Amino acid sequence: MNLSIIIPLLNEQESLPELHSWIVKIMKENNFSYEVIFIDDGSTDNSWKTIEQLSAENPNVKGIRFLRNYGKSQALHAGFAKAQGDVIITMDADLQDSPDEIPGLFSMITNDNYDLVSGWKKKRYDSVVAKNLPSKLFNWAARKTSGVKLNDFNCGLKAYKNIVVKNVEVSGEMHRYIPVLAKNAGFGNIGEKVVIHQARKYGSTKFGMERFINGFLDLITIWFISKFGKRPMHLFGALGVIMFFIGFLSAGYIGIMKLYKLYSHEAAILVTNNPWFYIALTTMIIGTQLFLAGFLGEIILRTKNNEERYKISKELNL
Numbered sequence: 001m002n003l004s005i006i007i008p009l010l011n012e013q014e015s016l017p018e019l020h021s022w023i024v025k026i027m028k029e030n031n032f033s034y035e036v037i038f039i040d041d042g043s044t045d046n047s048w049k050t051i052e053q054l055s056a057e058n059p060n061v062k063g064i065r066f067l068r069n070y071g072k073s074q075a076l077h078a079g080f081a082k083a084q085g086d087v088i089i090t091m092d093a094d095l096q097d098s099p100d101e102i103p104g105l106f107s108m109i110t111n112d113n114y115d116l117v118s119g120w121k122k123k124r125y126d127s128v129v130a131k132n133l134p135s136k137l138f139n140w141a142a143r144k145t146s147g148v149k150l151n152d153f154n155c156g157l158k159a160y161k162n163i164v165v166k167n168v169e170v171s172g173e174m175h176r177y178i179p180v181l182a183k184n185a186g187f188g189n190i191g192e193k194v195v196i197h198q199a200r201k202y203g204s205t206k207f208g209m210e211r212f213i214n215g216f217l218d219l220i221t222i223w224f225i226s227k228f229g230k231r232p233m234h235l236f237g238a239l240g241v242i243m244f245f246i247g248f249l250s251a252g253y254i255g256i257m258k259l260y261k262l263y264s265h266e267a268a269i270l271v272t273n274n275p276w277f278y279i280a281l282t283t284m285i286i287g288t289q290l291f292l293a294g295f296l297g298e299i300i301l302r303t304k305n306n307e308e309r310y311k312i313s314k315e316l317n318l
Helices: 016-030 047-057 072-082 099-110 128-146 174-184 210-228 232-263 275-303
Strands: 003-009 034-040 061-066 087-090 116-120 158-161 190-194 312-316
Touching (some): 003 072, 034 047, 047 061, 047 312, 072 174, 232 275
Parallel strands (some): 034 061
């Protein structure tokens, strides 16, 4: 099979028939063998009924329905697990991603041998203040932190080799950072393609300003995971030892100075009246706690089980 097209969605019943027709048109024009996997992430409208109708008309349409809303990352994880195509395309269901871009993305994966190609919505039709400016700031920070030179981490239109999606673990809200996760997994040949961004035709956006706040917090998380995810003791243990050592030396210095002044019959305050003693003691306590955090992190890392992150209520053609 040439293509698996994975489309996570939430309350997009109006756009689904048009999106399906558009995708089918592109598939026929390029003689692609394909599957379209819709992941209904807890929609409260008739999105799932629409998917069932499309599946009845077209056996290439498949569906996964979550019991409730779990988030885009979990939807992509479920789609990646089921995808059978040589190339996997992800796109949003709101018609802002154009299926006309699919052949170009497919060619970059198959002919140019990219592991992953990310879309770049160079010209956007979103609010400048609410989305464009925060997005530029977020992408700049993501480039600097991750080392992945992409202009648009948030673009939902991406293409992957099958082996990439089978070896990348998407969890939490990490769908924005799949290129970074892919790089960390060893897939470094990452490309970018300028894609058309269309104005939303139906409904309203499901994301607000909070996604950028969450995005920056996730950026810190993925930086930590990239650097120390497999060895938390290297960060917490090192910081803990340094802080404990500084505190211990400071407390030792305070004690020695106290003994020296007593020996030389100089006036000396009680150690417990010296504020620096408490600073040194606090530093040792914090250092011990950091060391224990690293130690516990190592234990958790070695004993954790992969727990189920979402519940599927129905599947179609899978």
